[in-house]
Structure formats: C-alpha cells, structure tokens
Amino acid sequence: MNFEYSEKVQTLRARLQEFMAAYVYPVEDLYFEQLQEDRWGEPAIMEELKARAREQGLWNLFMPGSEFGAGLTNLEYAPLAEEMGRVLFASEIFNCSAPDTGNMEVLAQYGSPAQQQRWLQPLLDGKIRSAFAMTEPKVASSDATNIETSIVRDGDEYVINGHKFYISGALNRRCEILIVMGKTDPDNPNRHQQQSQILVPMNTPGVNIIRPMTVFGYDDAPEGHAEIVFDNVRVPAENLILGEGRGFEIAQGRLGPGRIHHCMRLIGQAQRALEEMAVRAEQRVVFGRPMSKQGSVREDIARSACEIEQARLLTLKAADQMDRVGNKGARDLIAMIKIIAPQMACNVIDRAIQIHGAAGLSQDQVLARGYAYARTIRLADGPDQVHMMQLGRNLASDFAAAKGEA
The missing domain is CATH 1.10.540.10 (Acyl-CoA dehydrogenase/oxidase, N-terminal domain)
Incomplete structure (x- = not known):
C-alpha cells in the first residue's frame, strides 16, 4: 500500500x-x-x-x-x-463519536427504510444521540452468545427483559434510541443464531436507568455509562433490525469499523501525550539540568515515538485491508491493532504521566483522562485476551492448512 x-x-x-x-x-x-x-x-x-x-x-x-x-x-x-x-x-x-458512529453504520447497512428515516437521519443530522446495549453484569459478555436478555414476540410487539451495564451514551439527555442485543431464540442449536437486535426508544415504559457506572472514578459525562434494567419493555415488531437470529451477524458487522475507529483515536491520544512529554522534559529542570538530559527520559520519549509509529502503520494497513477485502477478510489485522493500540496508548500515556510527576495525575493535564480512556478500550469491543485467542486460533489454522497443502 x-x-x-x-x-x-x-x-x-x-x-x-x-x-x-x-x-x-x-x-x-x-x-x-x-x-x-x-x-x-x-x-x-x-x-x-x-x-x-x-x-x-x-x-x-x-x-x-x-x-x-x-x-x-x-x-x-x-x-x-x-x-x-x-x-x-x-x-x-x-x-x-462512538457509539453513534456504530449505530449509524448498523442502520445504514441493516436498517429498513422506515428505521432509517425515523432514527438514522436524526443521528446523521446530529439532532439526537444513541446507545448500544449489549454488555451484561451477570455473564461474560465478551462472548456475545452468553447474553441473557430476552426478546419475546407477543403479537405485533416484542417484549424485552434483561439487565445491562456500561451502556455508553445512555445517560446523555439527548440519547433517544437504544439498539438492544438479546435472545429471540435461546434454544436454537446454533448459538450464533439465538440473538437479535432491536430498536428501543429511551422513553419506553420499563426502560429503567439504575445508576451511572464510573471508570477509574470518572463518570464520563455527558455520555456516561448506564446500568439499565429492561422490565417488560414493549416495542413494535417492526423495531427488530434485519430479522430474528441476525443479531450476531449485525454485531460482527458493527464492531469491525468501531474497533479500528477507537484505535485511530487512541493513536491521536498517544501522539499528544508524546508531544506533552517531550515539552515537559525539555522545560522542566531537575538536579540542575533539563529532564531531557536524563538518559531514562530520553529512552521513554524515543520508545514512545517508535511504538506510536508502529501502531499507526498497523492501523493504516488494517484500514487498507478493510477497504480492499472487507471487514471479514481483514479480521486478523483488525484483531492485531485492537490488541496493540490500547496497550501502546496505556504505555505511552503512563510514561507521560511519570515525566509530569504529580501534575500528570491532575485535572490540569489531559493525561489522566486519556489514560482512563485507553485502559477502557482494552476491554471495550472485546478484551485483549479474546482478540488474542481468536487471532491465535486463526493463525494456527491458516498456517497448518498451508503446511498441509505444501
């Protein structure tokens, strides 16, 4: 490329x-x-x-x-x-911004014309906000097949019951629509066809916001991360996206671009931290000379620049492959950058905090919030370990197959 x-x-x-x-x-x-x-x-x-x-x-x-x-x-x-x-x-x-970007992509790719007119257009116009309700506190939601929220057909409606948390964006008063992931066919022998996704307006009776969840003590306002209980929530059957049993398929289509968007933004956070680190090291005098004269400080700056550039190039390669062969064809590169970028950003921002001393932990710098964001993305859209497990599985299978054919 x-x-x-x-x-x-x-x-x-x-x-x-x-x-x-x-x-x-x-x-x-x-x-x-x-x-x-x-x-x-x-x-x-x-x-x-x-x-x-x-x-x-x-x-x-x-x-x-x-x-x-x-x-x-x-x-x-x-x-x-x-x-x-x-x-x-x-x-x-x-x-x-996430989660609106992912929700807009879902509606653009999978939504009906009526769903697009009612919800996609106001999102594109920036008139409303949205949230994506997938993660649950009682099960390991990194495996989406574990999700327990039920979506049951009742005549011309679906009835939703379940418990979600860390639903980013749902606390914003401008958030008007949720895309909820749950099970319409929990007994289907194909675990990847049990789930569906459905549109739930925030003002629907039974959508109960329990509390804001925090991240390292931050409430991440004005979007926030809500804990929500769905108690016999009824929505029209036409609110179902694409069809019953298509939820996992939609989630995979949604998460590919979302994962790489987070990685792109994290590179920006890390780059800014590097610049702040370098300026601080040049201007701050310790033991009679600028910090930039200290060998360990120079090494931190150099190592950070190398790691950022590596992640940037891998992100560009993954993006290029997504454009050329689609999200599925680029799955290994997407997994690689999702593993690499958040850890890289955590490392770089942590070094910047250290060089800033106590000030790096304070509200006077951008670093503490940036670190909390980077650490969050090591879990959001799938933990590091899940991506490594799947990447390792894919590589082992592909290399073994190639060896067998040789």
Missing part, C-alpha cells in the same frame, strides 16, 4: 488541524467547566462547535458511503480520526 496520504486526505487533514487549533484546543477547559454545570446535557460550547464544523463541511467523516456521509474509505478516514482523537470530546464535534 501507499503510505502517503492522498491529496484529498491531506486537504481534509489540514482543514481539520486548522479547526482544532482555532476552535477546539482553546476551549478544552471551558468545555469541562460548562460540563460541571449540567453533567448530562450538552455544554453550550459543544453546540457552537458542532454548528461551525457542519458549516465547514467537516461532518459525518466516518461514514464510508457517500449516500449518508463524506464517502471516505477507512484508509482515508484514519488520519482524520487520529486528529480528532487528540481531544477526548472532539469526535462529537464532527458527528464522529
């Missing part, structure tokens, strides 16, 4: 960098100040930034099809997601 960004991508990246420099970095502190006034609403500055981004055509950049979005490939989107990832809330400014 060609590692040089195309002229189109270079132009978009430059526009995005200019936007971030002019409008986003200067208001980072203001954003969090306004958030303290209304934890689950939208800070006024976010509304202003969204309007400006849309005016400038920096909107829905993640969506590969030109029918619904910017028409960029995964490879073209990768460096743009990296730039957005440098600021934790920036992706939302451009309507490119």
Whole structure:
C-alpha cells in the first residue's frame, strides 16, 4: 500500500488541524467547566462547535458511503480520526463519536427504510444521540452468545427483559434510541443464531436507568455509562433490525469499523501525550539540568515515538485491508491493532504521566483522562485476551492448512 496520504486526505487533514487549533484546543477547559454545570446535557460550547464544523463541511467523516456521509474509505478516514482523537470530546464535534458512529453504520447497512428515516437521519443530522446495549453484569459478555436478555414476540410487539451495564451514551439527555442485543431464540442449536437486535426508544415504559457506572472514578459525562434494567419493555415488531437470529451477524458487522475507529483515536491520544512529554522534559529542570538530559527520559520519549509509529502503520494497513477485502477478510489485522493500540496508548500515556510527576495525575493535564480512556478500550469491543485467542486460533489454522497443502 501507499503510505502517503492522498491529496484529498491531506486537504481534509489540514482543514481539520486548522479547526482544532482555532476552535477546539482553546476551549478544552471551558468545555469541562460548562460540563460541571449540567453533567448530562450538552455544554453550550459543544453546540457552537458542532454548528461551525457542519458549516465547514467537516461532518459525518466516518461514514464510508457517500449516500449518508463524506464517502471516505477507512484508509482515508484514519488520519482524520487520529486528529480528532487528540481531544477526548472532539469526535462529537464532527458527528464522529462512538457509539453513534456504530449505530449509524448498523442502520445504514441493516436498517429498513422506515428505521432509517425515523432514527438514522436524526443521528446523521446530529439532532439526537444513541446507545448500544449489549454488555451484561451477570455473564461474560465478551462472548456475545452468553447474553441473557430476552426478546419475546407477543403479537405485533416484542417484549424485552434483561439487565445491562456500561451502556455508553445512555445517560446523555439527548440519547433517544437504544439498539438492544438479546435472545429471540435461546434454544436454537446454533448459538450464533439465538440473538437479535432491536430498536428501543429511551422513553419506553420499563426502560429503567439504575445508576451511572464510573471508570477509574470518572463518570464520563455527558455520555456516561448506564446500568439499565429492561422490565417488560414493549416495542413494535417492526423495531427488530434485519430479522430474528441476525443479531450476531449485525454485531460482527458493527464492531469491525468501531474497533479500528477507537484505535485511530487512541493513536491521536498517544501522539499528544508524546508531544506533552517531550515539552515537559525539555522545560522542566531537575538536579540542575533539563529532564531531557536524563538518559531514562530520553529512552521513554524515543520508545514512545517508535511504538506510536508502529501502531499507526498497523492501523493504516488494517484500514487498507478493510477497504480492499472487507471487514471479514481483514479480521486478523483488525484483531492485531485492537490488541496493540490500547496497550501502546496505556504505555505511552503512563510514561507521560511519570515525566509530569504529580501534575500528570491532575485535572490540569489531559493525561489522566486519556489514560482512563485507553485502559477502557482494552476491554471495550472485546478484551485483549479474546482478540488474542481468536487471532491465535486463526493463525494456527491458516498456517497448518498451508503446511498441509505444501
């Protein structure tokens, strides 16, 4: 593959960098100040930034099809997601934030025309937010076939009962729709055809938000991570996506792009941490000379730069393969970068925190929140160990088959 960004991508990246420099970095502190006034609403500055981004055509950049979005490939989107990832809330400014991106992709790819009109269009317009309800507290949800939430047909409706937690985005007051994963056919001998996905409006009776879950003490407002109990929740049968037993198929289609989007953003977080680390090391004087004169500090900076570049190149290769052979064909590379990028970001940000000393742990730096995000992604969309298990299985099978054919 060609590692040089195309002229189109270079132009978009430059526009995005200019936007971030002019409008986003200067208001980072203001954003969090306004958030303290209304934890689950939208800070006024976010509304202003969204309007400006849309005016400038920096909107829905993640969506590969030109029918619904910017028409960029995964490879073209990768460096743009990296730039957005440098600021934790920036992706939302451009309507490119999870979990909305994954939900929009699901509705664009699998939704009926009526579902697209009712829910996809308002999401594309940035008028509402959404959430994806899959993880459950009582079972190992990294194996989606374990999910226990029931979705039972009753005439022209489905009745949903279950217990979910860490449902990202569901606490935001602008969140109007959930995509819920549950079982419509729990006795099907094919465990991958037991699940279905269904659209559940947040204001449906029986959707009970129990509490916000925290991550290292952060509530991650204004999206948050909700614990939700579904108590005899009734929705129309037409809210089912694609059909009964298709939930696992939809989940696999959703998670491929979602996983790599997180990796792209994490590279932006790590790159910013590296830059902050280098500046701190050059400016901070300890024992009579700048920290950058210390051998261990230089090694941390150098090692971090190497690890970021390795992850960046692997991400670009995975994105390129997704464009060429599809998500399924690129599954091994997607697994590799999902294993590598979060751990890399944790390591780099941890070194940056260490070089900043106590200040690195504080609200005065971006590092602590960035570390919490990076550590979260080691679990989100499948834990490291699951990806390593599946990757190892695939490689062993493929190499054995090739050896047998030789």
